[in-house]
Amino acid sequence: MADSQIQMRKLWEPENPKKTLAYQFMQTANRKRNRGLQTWEDLHTWSVDHRSEFWEEVFQQYPIIHSGSYKRVVDEHARMDSVPAWFEGVKVNFAENVLFSPDPQDPSKACQNRKRDGAIAVTEVREGCTEIRHYSWREIRERVGLLANAMRARGVKKGDRVAIVASNSTDTLTVFYAVTSLGGIFSSSSTDMGTRGVLDRLQQTRPKYVFVDDWALYNGKTVDLRPKMIEIEAGMKDIPELKGLVAMPRWQNKPADISSVPKGETLASFLQAAKGDTTLRFERIDFRDPFIIVYSSGTTGMPKCLVHSTGGVLLNSRKESNLHRDAFAQDPEESCTLQYTTTGWIMYLMACTSMLTGTRAILYDGSPFLPDLTAFIKLVGEQRVTDLGISPRFMQTLASAKPPVSPKEVTDLSHLRRVMSTGMVLSEAQFEWFYDQGFPKHVQLCNISGGTDVAACFTMDTLMKPLYVGGTMTPALGMKIEVYDQEIEGGKGIKGRPVPVGQPGELVCTRAFPTMPIKFWGDESGEKYFNAYFARFDDVWTHGDFITIHPQNRQIYLHGRADGVLNPSGVRFGSAEIYNVLDANFGEEIQDSICPGRKFTQELVKRVKDAIARDVGRRCVPKYVFETPEIPTTINLKKVELPVKQIVSGKVIKPSDTLANKDCLKYYYQFAKVEDLIQPRSKL
Structure with missing residues (x-):
């Protein structure tokens, strides 16, 4: 600490x-x-x-496209747990604000300011930095209009849910903006999530349509997703709201045969309902009305289905992008955001909302470490990325490589303004590495x-x-x-x-x-x-x-x-304090570690103990350290502590499909009786 x-x-x-x-x-x-x-x-x-004054000032200085008016911003005297409404009387549409900008003279009207037809809006990149495709604002608007009109013809309307199980692609982005243009509610899951995890989400939200990639590619391996489509359809058989599954082609112009999926049809077939009409028509809804459902990790039970308001997310994005990051002070055609994320993480929404300011968004699908550890970083330089979103795990992988990978030595990062890091605690050693070895001094590290x-x-x-x-x-x-x-x-x-x-x-x-x-x-x-x-x-x-x-x-x-707070000898401290010490002192010897809230020991114990005693405190030194073959993480590579804590405390848990490696939890059951486990070994 x-x-x-x-x-x-x-x-x-x-x-x-x-x-x-x-x-x-x-x-x-x-x-x-x-x-x-x-x-x-x-x-x-x-x-x-x-x-009220502050948020009204944000609303006025950085307006969103809207109609209607409000009498008050919020009831500041309302209890927080009453979830008070904001800007009652104002109507907005999420997709309209992404695809257009408010007219400077009349924010009820849309214009192409910062989003001109010919400028690049989206760059799609597949694993290994291949299949790079650029889409202009005009092309994105036309794609969204066509799909939205097909959805409308199929009966999708305000309040209906439409879900995807798909990669971070232009097709997925189009579904997101199409359903929200109608006033519908979008939700997403990544293709690497297990079917049970997907159904735990879909059975609660009961979507009208589910769009699914027909194939997935990750870490050099292709996965046929048609069996998953069949399992999803079977799992949703008692959900009357579901009208069908739509298969999106992973490889352009090569749609898979989905005749084995009874309620399935191809995206091309679904689009025929639009009859070629690409006209955009936006349903403006109340400021408080929902546009997206996101999910808790579900690592310790059924995922929570969190419903977010259209106006709240739009206005907050205005605040964060401008008052924290100066977005409107930059030329949009010289700005580019690359957020590494799957569609099953909240950072997917953050990647999409970057387009609200006219910034080009790069959608990357697949492992960032193929064909080698430098490829993704080279992409950052080649595409002149200004805003890069990664995780502490990403930085750790580069820093602990043999030899270590220094991004500033790999490519020209002169255009890079900031690197955002989230998903887990960023250690102090990683801060030091970022500026001493990793990135140029001018880049702002945004934890x-x-x-x-x-x-x-x-x-x-x-x-x-x-x-x-x-x-x-x-x-x-x-x-x-x-x-x-x-x-x-x-x-x-x-x-x-x-x-x-x-x-x-x-x-x-x-x-x-x-x-x-x-x-x-x-x-x-x-x-x-x-x-x-x-x-x-x-x-x-x-x-x-x-x-x-x-x-x-x-x-x-x-x-x-x-x-996950640890409390040995009455001293309370976070697991990150242990991770900080291990990252700083044992980066080459310990690949990863976990602190589930139990005391433990291992071969490096003396040096580990000494370092923890020195940097955190003597009463924080663990008693036992064991070598473990694998650390449990979510699909988004977040280290998971609570299930391990429950297991080593004697509980039997049901592993969640949101874990990338749930089978590794079996290893930890032996530590529920740690004293019995170490008797044949030498105590340290």
């Missing part, structure tokens, strides 16, 4: 904070609202203490945290402050995050207790924000929603992360999940 009394090393700082959009935004707000905002801290304080639950960041980057080693730079604007004492048992009606700055505790948000899920699908009483976020502390969103706010630089240090 970062010592709160030590000023961490400065790694990066902005060239001129007073030239940022955030600073301009403050000056406009000062004139209009008689404020005296001068610093980033001033702006954040105003954004959470005067939420972000938020997630599926909020479709937004709780903590992220800013262009108005320096970056120091570890953690994330700042609470996101409009997010009133605090650190509560994790030792309080909590319960309905129990008030939480903030801890002093510099002490670790549980991340909570104490004011409502626009991207709170409007509900869980199928949770009519709201009980599951309440229990997920509000049952621990009264009228406060409990997010489940274990964090510290540094008293000097005010960065937020992430220590792992609160339910």
Whole structure:
């Protein structure tokens, strides 16, 4: 854990904070609202203490295409657990805002500002940096119009669900924008998810159509997905809402024969219902109305189906892209976002919303490490990517390679502005590697945290402050995050207790924000929603992360999940503290590690113990360290601790299909009786 009394090393700082959009935004707000905002801290304080003023200013300075009007922004006196409505009376459409921009003179009208017909909107790249195809804004609009009109002819309307089980491709993107153009609700699963995991989602959301890739390619292997289509159809036989499955060709102009799928048809057949009509017609819906359902990982039970509002996500994207990252200050045709993600992760939504500013989006499907570890990085240089999204695991793979891969030595990264990292805790050693060996000094490393639950960041980057080693730079604007004492048992009606700055505790948000899920699908009483976020502390969103706010630089240090907190000898610390030590001291000897919340030991134990005692504390030293053949991860490569913790604590669990390697959990059952296990061995 970062010592709160030590000023961490400065790694990066902005060239001129007073030239940022955030600073301009403050000056406009000062004139209009008689404020005296001068610093980033001033702006954040105003954004959470005067939420109506702040969000209205975002709405006015960075408008979205909309119609209607509002009498108030939000009821600031409403309880947070009532999930208050925002901008009631305003109507919007997600796809319309992606495909067009608001007319500067009249935001109820759409125009092609920053999204001209001939400019490239999307670049599709398949595994190994092959099959690269560019699509203009005009082509994307025509593709969406054609599919939307086919859906309309097949009866898809406002509120209907349409799901995909598909890769990160232009076809998938087209489905997303087509269904939302109609006011429908989109949801997605990746092709590498097991059929049971897919059905756990689809049986809850009951879509009208499911679009499925006919083949998948990952890590050099092709997989026929027609058997999965048959299994999905069989699993949905009692869902009357389902009208059919649509097979999307993985290889252009080579659709698979799907005659074995009774309710299946090809995409080409489905599109015939449009009769060639590519005209776009947008159904504007209430600001609060849903446009997407995303899912919790489901690693410890049925996945939660989180329903997000159209207006909330649109407005938050305006805030993050401009006030945190200066998007509208950049030439859209010189801006390009590449977010490495599957369609089953919330970062897929983030990749799609990058197009709201006119930025070109690169959709990459497959392993980023084929044909070798340099290919993906070379793509970043060749495509002049400005915003790159990866994970700590990606960086670890490059840094621990033999020989190590240094991206700045592989390709020209002069166009790269920032690298976003999320999915798991980014260790302090990785911060150091990023600037010392990995990337050019001008690139901003943006460690972000938020997630599926909020479709937004709780903590992220800013262009108005320096970056120091570890953690994330700042609470996101409009997010009133605090650190509560994790030792309080909590319960309905129990008030939480903030801890002093510099002490670790549980991340909570104490004011409502626009991207709170409007509900869980199928949770009519709201009980599951309440229990997920509000049952621990009264009228406060409990997010489940274990964090510290540094008293000097005010960065937020992430220590792992609160339910994975370790507590030997009464000292509470996060699993990330152990991972930090192992990454910094044993990168070449330990490929990966996991801290499930049990004490353990192994051959490197003395040096590991010494390093942990030195860097974390003597009472945090593990008693047992065992070698394990495989670390459980989700399909998105997030390290999974809670199922392991449950297993070694003596519980028998049902592995989730959202795990990439669920069979490896069997290995951990032997540690439920660790004392018996080590008797034949020498205790260390």
